[in-house]
Amino acid sequence: MRSALLGAAALVALLAAAPPPKTGTVVHIRDDKFQPASITVKAGEKVTFINDDDDAHTATADDGSWDSEGLNQGQKWVHAFTKSGTIKYHCTVHPFMHGTLVVKVAK
């Protein structure tokens, strides 16, 4: 019983320490950050970038393969990502803002 409790506690601690990778289809732009900074989507899945900040932003692939162009406060950009792989992106007017998009082939 004691070992079972310890095992459960260890499992809880493990879950708390290492949350599963974030997945989702919405990226909020807030306080000069992409939130979440990293997302994983299935190929073909649409991702919505919403500018919730008080400044203009873009979501622009580092390799230039896609670009939301300028998004004012409250504006959003929806894009379906079809090519699998890991793509780093940034905001062209705030180059210190970075995000990562992982596109996986649907099984």
Add this chain to the structure above:
Amino acid sequence: MKRRDFVGHVAWTGAGILYVLGAEGLVRATAQAEPNAFSFVQISDSHIGYTGPANDDVHATLEKAVAAINAMPVQPAFVIHTGDITHLSKQTEFDDARSILSTLRAPLITIPGEHDVIGAEGPKRYAASFARKDATGRGWSSWDQGGIHFVSLINVGEGETMGVLGDEQLAWLQKDLAPKSPDTPLVVFGHVPLFAVDPEWGWSTKDGVKAIAMLKRFSAATVLNGHIHQIVEHSEGSIRFATARATAFPQAKPYTPGAKPGPLKPAPGTLLDVLGYRTVDVEGRAAWNDHSLAQA
């Protein structure tokens, strides 16, 4: 004689007096500054297209700056806009900016900010609206005027090239400056500050030190930038740097705890105090005066 030739003919006859052909068709005499003085004006960061609490009418504040410059009794040799003319590089924003800036009496020179080159169309729209015809294919340029060597640099661009001059431009700059004697007065423009104001906020040019190294042999080099919407002055050896106020909205002071770059809502009734334009007189070395729009 054509009207333009006539104005050119009368403008510089008579020491200390500038004769100007007014809109009413009459020749007016106005006080002239020192006969050998050379002056220009810097404006910056108009963000035409911005709507928000930091300034509810960016058109009106740019128009106020233009009106103040047009009212100067001695017109500057040129007005340079050091970038972020528009907010999102939209065609309508370029059109609106052009319609306001085209009312300047003095010739207009511009360089782009990162807000003017957003997306695939931004650089094309900027070029179609404002680019100098005598600039290089990449947009940087230099010219000699009034005994001064002027250089306008581009440190914004596609991808992650904001705050970067790049090897091609640096090589061009080196070649451009090589034949100039060290006592040539030098004025260098760029949107993003060449020196590191606050790199974490994107307020620096990553390879700016390489350009600055090329300026060090000159006895009177001045570097004027925009981008940070406030006046920050700095010097390195004989080089003097100054960033300019915006005509659109203020931003937080660098390294302000808890703050971030971006539009900052000013205290009620103080917007015009923190916006402005800069007059620059060059006699050997550039000397500048910053004017707030509240004084305009």
